[in-house]
Amino acid sequence: MGLLARLLGGDRPKAGVAKVGWFVLTDEAEFIWDAPRQSHREPQEARSVKSVLVCPAVIDYEARLYEVACPVDLHLRLAHDDKGQPVIVNAAGAASPVIPAKLKKLVALTPPSQWRDPQRPVVQVVTPYRLISDDLVYVNQMPIFQHYRAAPLPGLLIGGRFPIDAWPRPLMWAFEWHEPKKDIVLKRGEPWFTLRFETADPKAQVRLVEAELTPDLLRQCKGVDSVTNYVNRTFSLFPVARVRRPPTLLVERRTAQDPDRG
Numbered sequence: 001m002g003l004l005a006r007l008l009g010g011d012r013p014k015a016g017v018a019k020v021g022w023f024v025l026t027d028e029a030e031f032i033w034d035a036p037r038q039s040h041r042e043p044q045e046a047r048s049v050k051s052v053l054v055c056p057a058v059i060d061y062e063a064r065l066y067e068v069a070c071p072v073d074l075h076l077r078l079a080h081d082d083k084g085q086p087v088i089v090n091a092a093g094a095a096s097p098v099i100p101a102k103l104k105k106l107v108a109l110t111p112p113s114q115w116r117d118p119q120r121p122v123v124q125v126v127t128p129y130r131l132i133s134d135d136l137v138y139v140n141q142m143p144i145f146q147h148y149r150a151a152p153l154p155g156l157l158i159g160g161r162f163p164i165d166a167w168p169r170p171l172m173w174a175f176e177w178h179e180p181k182k183d184i185v186l187k188r189g190e191p192w193f194t195l196r197f198e199t200a201d202p203k204a205q206v207r208l209v210e211a212e213l214t215p216d217l218l219r220q221c222k223g224v225d226s227v228t229n230y231v232n233r234t235f236s237l238f239p240v241a242r243v244r245r246p247p248t249l250l251v252e253r254r255t256a257q258d259p260d261r262g
Helices: 003-007 056-062 100-106 215-224 234-244
Strands: 017-024 065-069 074-080 086-090 107-109 122-126 129-132 137-142 155-157 160-163 172-177 184-186 191-199 205-210
Touching: 017 137, 017 191, 086 107, 100 107, 129 215, 215 234
Parallel strands: 017 205
Antiparallel strands: 017 129, 065 191, 074 086, 074 184, 107 122, 122 172, 137 160, 137 191, 155 172
């Protein structure tokens, strides 16, 4: 078949589907962590056949974006202790739905030696979200850009990229506080960060499902956890993780809504 036909897709193979599993691994409050959802805009009727609403490139792009919602209401303020060290203060005070002991476990200010800029503190929320696939899939964690905030956050999310077929590490919300004199205000349920997946076949669509916590999957997670306490270049461990993983790690979880699913 000629070049023109190929460009028009005459002999283009059908795109496959890469299945990606998400799961939450935590000992408590599992239900505050909502399922990742496909990023979408409010449905509108296109007034023109040339509208952005029906643009194939836009539709294909947005179909590949997923968003994770913020699990709690947070109102964080930067202060300094009696030794001049930066600390995070719960600006909501007694009105905060998160009790102080749990807030300290949820939110952490990284040591200044780990900041990219000495004037920009880095705040982290380690989440129990993890991702797994039996296909070669990389995840990109990115800021929210499909949701308009009337009051922008005073900084930037620090993104990341890694392979989820071998490395089901916890996702984290890492925030670089560019304007530390301004508070960080987050609302439960609002879009928190974006996920975009890269597949070996660039035409493949991604199907996101909830993963069953099988013994094999838990064993793979155990192999990943805490490695940063022992080595610096964790990417060098990806070959080991791939060799030691079983052929199948993603088993789709059955729910009350679909008990007969295979």
